[in-house]
Every structure is written in C-alpha cells, then in structure tokens.
Amino acid sequence: MAILFTTEGPLPGAHPPSLMTRFSSLLRGFEEKILRLIGSSAQEKMEGKDFLKAFLSVQVVSVGLCLLFQRLQGLLPGNHLERGPVPWSLAINTAISFVTNTNWLSVAPETTFSLLTQIVGFGVQQFLSPACGLAVFLAVTRSLSQDQHSSLGHFWQDLLRSLCLLLFLSLGAALLLNAQGVLQTLSETLPFTDVKGGLQSSRAGPVASQTAIQLLGTNGGSLFQTGAAHPLQNPTPWSNLTQIFLMLLLPSALPITYGQLIGHPKHGRLLFGLLQASLLAWIGLALGVENQFPPSLEGKELRFTTGWQSLLFQGATTFTSCGSTNASISSFPPLTGGLMLANMLLGGGLLGGVGSGMMNLLLFICLTVFLGGLMVGKAPEYLGKKITPSDMGWILTALLLPSCGLLIAACMSLLSHQGLAGLSEKSPQGLFELLYTLTSTSTNNGSSFGRFNADTPYYAGLLTLLMSLGRWGVFIPLLILAGDWAPRKKVPPSLGTLEIDTPLFGCFLFLVILLLGGLTFLPPFLLGPITVHFLWPHS
C-alpha cells in the first residue's frame, strides 16, 4: 500500500511537461489538423476572456449533446432494451451531472439509459469534463508562472492535449482492468446460468474501458447502479486495488505537475506531501473507528476481503471527487460514514477532481497566503503576484458560494414537503442522507448514500443547481482571476517574503482548510452523522 501511495504522484507527475511535449511532438501534425478543423491555430494565444468563452462554449455544447442523446435515445441505434426518452428534469440533471464531472445519478442507469447514451453520450463527457478541468488548471497555472504576459495559452490546444493524455492513460488502464477480469463487450446483455440452473441475463457493455476513464477522470459514472460493487466491474481484490490506484493517480500527480509548471517544484512537493499525509491519516483514523465496532458485513462486497478494502475505496473516492463506490455507505458505522462526508466537506475532497481539486486547493492557498502575508508584515502575494482587493473578492466568491449554496439547499429541503419527501426517515439518519447527497453533488463527487430518493423534480432541479454552482461557481471566478493575474508583474522574493514550501506553511494551510470547513459545517455535521453515531445501538 505504501508503494502505491508514494509512487502515484511522482510517477506521472514528475515529468508532465516533458511528457506532454514529447507526447504532442508525436501528434503535432494531428493536433494542427484538428485545430485547423475547428478554425483555430496554436499560434494565437488567448487572454482571460477568450479562454473563458471557449471553455463555456464547450460546456454549453456538451450539455446540449447529453440532452439530445437522452431525449432521442429511443430513435437512435444501440438501444436493444428499448429505453424511451428520459424525462426533461432528469435529463437536464444527468446532463449537468456528467458535464460538471459529478456523474451523480438519481436513477439506476441500466434501467433508464440505452447503451449508446451511456457509452457515447456520457462516455464522451467522461473524457471531456476532466480534460476541461486540466485545461483550466493549465491556464491558471500559466497565469501564475508568467510575468506580465496576458495570454493564458490556447484552450483548444490544452483541451486536445489533455484528451490525448486521458485517452492514452485510459487505454492502458482498460487493458489492465480487462486482464483482471473486468468485462468488455459491445452487447447490451450478458446471459448467465444462476445457481438453480435457470437462465438469467445481466446488463453488460464495454465495462473495462468505461471504468478506466470513470476512475482516471475522477468521474464515477458507472454503467451499473451498484457501481464498483458490481462483479462485472470489479471482480477481484486486485482489480479493486487497481481501481483505487487509478482514482488517486491524476489528482495526486497534479500538485507535482503544478510545482514544476509554476517553477517552484518544492511548493508542489509540499502540497503533494500534505495531501498524501492527510489521506493516510484519514485512512488510519477511519480504520481505527471501523475497528471499534463489531464488524458489519452487510452491504459490503466480501470479494474485497473483510471490509478494509471497501473502506480504502470509499476513502479514495471521497478524498478525490471520483464518486465511484464499491459498498453501501450506510453499511459502515455512522462515524466512518461521517468521515467520508467530512472528506467532501473539507474543500470538496482535498485531492479533488482532475484539475478542479488543485483549483480548490489554490483558493485555500490564496486565503492562507493572505493571512500569512499579513502576519509576517508583507502585502500578501502568491508566487510574486500581489493579491488585490478585487482578487480577494473572486477568491472568496469561489470559496464560499458553493458552501453557502449547500447550506441554503439543505434548509430549503428541510422546510419543504418536496424536500422532506426525499428523506428515507425523519431522523438524524435522514438528515445525514440529505447532507451527504447535497454535499456529494455540490462538490461534484457523485457518490450516493443510502435510501435517499433524489428522483423527484424538486431534487432534480436543486441538485442541478448545486452541481453547477460547485463546478462553474469555482471555475468561472478562477478563470477571471487568471485573466487578471497573467498580465500582473511578478514581485521578486526577498527575505521578508512568506515561504510557501516549508512544513510550517503546509500545517498552516491544512489548519485554514480545517477551520473554514469546520466552522461552516460543524452544526449540521453534529446533528447528522454524529447524532446518528450516538443513537446507534452499538455505541
């Protein structure tokens, strides 16, 4: 396990710039052709506004395409099970869910969507949404690394290269998973003989290739409702470990990449160390909690040994914003479930999604640098870029808007009949489920909890809003910030400059994340999971 955690970051993270350039030198001709096809050239550089426009246009087209596939799936091929058009509210919810990298599903996918909708309609988004995250990551990184240069790079080029990277990685991952027994077929059903000798059939599809990108892109949208607990998607303990590794791979690597691209590798290594240390601490804590209570095997897959692999998977899925699950979260002791919720509440999963995780972390870094800069008596700056009042406005908007949205959504749901209807029971457990659902969507995680019923027009609308706020409420302010940062002069460091590569800074950053998340969410957290824990017969 130690090898797994220590290699995942540095392996692809250490040489991403060279990897990317070498990669693209192979495909440069191809890249140029594609760019010419969309009427663009790699030479023209985009400023903040153009970059934002290009990014938003991809989002709008993506939502449109997802909607089309869902509404027209009855008329399209690849629909042997004859699924009809998806109702509008659900279709919009699912479209936004896949475009925002949440991949939340309010319904069982195998009984709602045709295979074509799943592997083409949604499958494209599984690539596109992390690629968009990477493109935004690259733009913001450039704005911080360059000195008085207003260009953020070229969105289409970044997107194309990110897509190539994801395709390349997921090809390898799919082969690996397939070799471990994960199903890969184009047929929609798989007949099998059950223990009584009767003939049954299961929903099937290109599971290995879908799972690969679902994990690598921290998407989480599975072909099956049961996700990674489905034997066709996750047959053995080894495939389970492989999947954990794939989930953590890119979010762990990006801090190292970030450090290299901003020309401050030590800062990147500090962030990497901080995130991995907190992940390990979380696992230690969760295992400690888990072992305090009599082992519960209900709702967990015994294929993955007795529980610890399930816990590890759940930890990874909430620590990143993947959202793929291999066990029922309500089967864990309430405290462990609470720890998973806490993971998401603290900065949307510290590792977060591909690109988006680093962006969330960047917001916290800016806040820490602001407080730290003041405390050492120097006008706050990050990487030599002064933090102005207008920056502070955008940083705070991106940091607090999703949190406030989440709290307000929770209140609205508790105050309305439609909202209360989603709760499985009117108890702290119900509150816990509601909180988990809202957090999972607003942090673009996508994992779901227990018997919460989100398949109502009310929740379709509310969750759509939360997912949009959690994604675009962070990305749009950040791209505006990047546009402002890029042309700004870099202040050279001096003796009085706050050091951002020391363990002290790491601790400070961690405390700021803990403090802000804690102060915002402690009351509902206490009334939800913690109360459930106290009322639980085992405690």
Add this chain to the structure above:
Amino acid sequence: MASFLITALIPALHLLLDSLKKLNPLHYRDQPVLLLTEMGAVACAIWLLGTPREASPSWSFSAHLTLWLWLTLLFANAAESLAEKRGKAQASSLKKMRTLVPARLLQDNGEEKQISSGELKLGDRILCQAGDLIPADGEVIEGIASVNESAITGESAPVIREAGGDRSAVTGGTLILSDRIVVRITTEPGKTFLDQMIQLVEGAKRQKTPQEKSLGLLLTALTLLFVGVTSTLKVFLDTSFDFFPSALPHFHTLPVLMALLICLIPTTIGGLLNAIGISGMDRLIRKNVIATSGRAVEAAGDIDVLLLDKTGTITLGNRMAHVFFPLPGVSQERLAQAAYLSSLADETPEGKSILQWTQQRFGFSQKQSDSPESEWISFTAQTRLSGVNWAENGKKTVIRKGAEDRIQEKILASGKRLPPELPQLIAEVSQKGGTPLVVMEDDEALGVIFLKDIVKSGMKERFAQLRKMGIRSIMITGDNPMTAAAIAAEAGVDDFLAKATPEQKLERIRWEQQKGHLVAMTGDGTNDAPALAQADVGVAMNAGTQPAKEAANMIDLESNPTKLIEIVEVGKQLLMTRGALTTFSLSNDVAKYFAILPALFLGLYAPPGETQGPLAVLNIMRLHSPQTALLSAVMFNALILIVLIPLALKGVPYRPEPASVTLKRNLLLYGLGGLLCPFIGIKLFDELLTFLHLFEP
C-alpha cells in the same frame, strides 16, 4: 482623594460619551461586522420589549445576553475613541497655532501693508522679521533667517531658512528668531501644511488602504457565511426537535441565536480594525513623520529597495580636509600656505575645514583684514573655486583653490601644461572616497587637497538592519564612481549610483520598479522631486524644498533620512496586527462553538425521563449550565476586545528576521493562542457565573 477621582473620572466619562455617540448606525457604514452586531443587539432589545417577562423563562437570561451584545459594541467604539484621542490632543495644539496672525504684505509699489493671514492669496509676497510668526506656508525669495520650528517638529534647535537652494521652504505657524526674509506664499489658506496635518491627525482624511479593503472583504464574506450558518442552524435544530419532540426547554430563542452569530462573526478584528489603522498613523506622527496617504504607509512595509541621497544622509553634509598632497618640488608648507590663503574667503564648511587643518599644523594666523589691498574671491556654486589676488609689497600673486576641472581649465587657458603627476594624485584621492581640490599659484599647480566625506556614525548597523528586513539600499551621489564606491563600502550600502542626474535617479527607480521591486526614496532637493513622485514611497525632509515636499507622500519633520527604518516598521506592524488579530478572531470560534452548540443541543434526543441528550458529551469544557455557557461565550467575546485594545494601539512588535521565524511566532501566539485562550476564558467566566448563582437551573 476626591480630586484624584475627578481627574480619573472625567476622561473615562468622555470616553463613555464618545463610545455612546459612535453607536449611531451611520458610523458603522464601512464596518459590516459592527453594523450586524448593532442590528443583532437592536433585534434582541425589540424581542425583549415584545416578550412579557413571565411568558419566557429565559427572559432575564436573554436580557443579560442583550446587555453583553451592546457592551461588545461599546468596547469596540471605545477602542476607536482611544486611538483617536491621542491624535485629537495633537490636533488641538496644532489648531492653536492656526489662529490668525498679522502679515506684512509687500505691494507691487514696494510699500508694506498690514493684513490678516486669512486674507493672504497664492503668490503674495510678505515680509517677516525676527519675532514674527510666519503667517502661511511659503518659499523664501530673499534673505536668510533662523526659524524655530519646534511647534511642528518638536525639535527646539532653530533651523536656517534662506533664499535659493534646498532650504527655502517655511511653514506657517513657525517663529522667526533672527533676521528678516521675504516669503512668497505657496499655498492657499485652509490648505496649508498645518491644515493638512490637523486633518491627518484627526483621522478625517483616512482612506482605506488596499490591504484594509481586502481584509474588509474577507470579514464581510465571513460575516455573511456565519449569518448563513446561524440561520440554517435554526432550521436544522427546529427539524431535529420535530423529529423527536421533547418537553425539555429549547434554548434557541432569538437572543441566543443572535449571541451565537455575534460570537462567530469576527467582532474581535472587526471591532479593532479602525483603531489599528488610526493608531498606526498616530505612531508615525509621534515619530514626526506625516504621511499624506495611508496607502504609502502600507506600501512602506513592503518596500525592498531604498534610494538615499549621500550628502546629509549617509555622510555628514560637510566634507573635511583630510590630507594635503603636494606635487613634486612643492613643500607641504607652501601648499598649506596657498590653501590657507585661498580659503580665507571661502565660507563653506569645506573651506573652514581647510583653515582649521592648516592652522593646527602650521599655525597660520593671517586674516582677510590683515591685507586690505588684496582682492578676495569667495566661493560660489557657479565658479566652484575661491581664492585671493594676494598683494604683498606691491607684488601680486594669484592663488586659487577649487574643483579639479576648474583649476585645470585655468592652467590650460594660461597656456601652461599640467604637471603629469596631477591626474594621478586626483585619481588617488577619488579612489579613497575623497573629493580632490586643486591648489594653484600663478597658473602653476601646487598640489591636491584630500577632502574626506565623513560617514555618519552607526550607518553600517542601520544598513545591516535594513538588509535583515529584506531591503536593499542604494546610495545616490553626484560624485564620480570611484569616490562613490569608496564611500559606499565604508557606509555599508548595497549599491550606489554615481554622477547621478535627476533623470538618472528617475530612470533607476523605474528600472527597479520594472523588475517588480517597491522603491522608497528619501530626498530633499527640488531636483529630487520627480524621483520622489515616481517612488512608491517618497519621504521628503521637512527642511527640503516645497516641490520636493509636494512630490513626496511622506514628510519627515525631523529631516532624519534613516527614519525610513521606522516608517517600514510601522507599515509592517499595521499588516501584522491586522493579520494576527484576524487569525486570533477566527481560531476563537472553535471554543465558542464548543461552548454554545452543546447548550443548544442539550435536550435533543434525550431519552424519556432524562434531561440530557446524547450530544451533551460535546460539552468538553464541562460548563455548568446552558445559560452560563452561552453568557460566558458572549462575555469572552466582548471582554477580549478590551484585553486586545493595547495590542491594537501598540501594534504587534516587528523584529528584523526571516519571514518564517515571524510566521512561526505569530502563528503560535495568535493562532494556537487564539485556539486555546477562549477555552480557558470561557471556563473561568462559567465558574464565576456559577459562583455568583446568577442563573439557577
């Protein structure tokens, strides 16, 4: 005893009245944290009035909470009043100086006319004589006078003000001690330096600095966040009580929720923010620096390059004769004799130092009056030489002493050749950091006088301190590069700019700024004005010229160039105090949560027959009752303001040390301290309230 009580009571009453006056909501229009606190306190008061005493068992308890909310506001107001008080005392003494004084207006026809200083207009010429108060700011255009400027500088030694040069500015309200001068009025009434100073010390002109704005945004955002947290908490609580109806009394009444909200929002920093800003400016004023903008003070904390003028800053203004180098074939005594005679008519300190040197070594004692038939040529800035056409026994000797180029020109003009050793001697003197003066007699060079720049004592330590603060010092001088290098090495500056013209100074500042540095510049001359305006922080000497003072954004009344170190300290302290108190305020919230939330959750999900639900275990401080817990938290929140007022007024101490050391100390003190201290404080208040039996369960 009674009189002692009265003397102690009157300021306290003033403070109370002032704090009460500041409760006006308009006063809080820029302070959202305090505005919200006031709104909360008003809402609680209305709730108390609308709720009959008998109807709610917690009425008297709620009244206590409300009282403490109001006290929180009063304490914050008192902090601001205390900060303003010191400035106000200074302003009132300054205002006394602003009274109308008679002025002697010089009319175009040359006649004098007595008018009041209030009638003076821009460009008027006035006559001032010994014993007069100068009626308005102006520039000396004629004459020289000694002036007592202690009223604005606090320095009792009189200063010389004379026409032309860099010492020509006079300030309204200062007293002429000797001689008479003609002054041209350079400012309109009501906009004089004194008026500006009064406005500054009264805090009327204080604008928000960029960091204050950023911090203000952060505090506003946190305030909004906590409004969301508290109002949603009510919904969460209501729902939870609906889930599991219980007969136990609830605590989440309006005053309790308001108390929670006020405890959570950053009242500590929000309440002291103005006091920090005002006292920062005040600290500068007490160091005799007038900053025309708060932005410049804040920028001062950030500068990393400092440009200073050599003369009068790094070195004593006067160069002294150090060594005499005769040319081959000339005796030391002959050179000294010629130097002595040529310096008799030289009134400059350099000339006087030559006289002193030669008198001490050779005992020369001639005076100008000894030889009335001789023609004396005094030193001027234009000719840059002095001397005498010595007449003795009918024989005339032309003796001159002056700048190397001037004397060389004279010798060459006479058709003679320069001795080959002369340039060598000149170069030698320059290399050693001296200024060479050449002495000639009848078109023949005799030798070179080594004028040495005397570096002020303690400069090396000062620059070392600046270096520790992360500030690079650059010396500007009109000297040649060799001289400059020698002095720079002796003074311990990091870099120098030799043969500097005003354009070059400006260019250098722009170049440093282009590289991202924040540049401070100290100067006094008119030719410094463009550079002072271009620098991020321009400190003009009060003794300097009017253009320099107008171009700068700070004026040092004591005209002490290394004052910048203190200005930087004040700038840094301002930021540090704000940062430290923000961190303190935020970490305080953890303990307040652990005091208030268990009180709110106490009866929730309590099994039948029991008074405490499972969430009572959150009461890790073991507070006695929900009432004492809530009240202790609110009391701590209010009283911590009083405890922190001295810190806000004095500022977090700054030491020149690497940022990591400062961060570590301040994080421990204000981060960890902020985390732990309310746990202790709230527990103590809880014990006290329980001991007093204020609220029986």
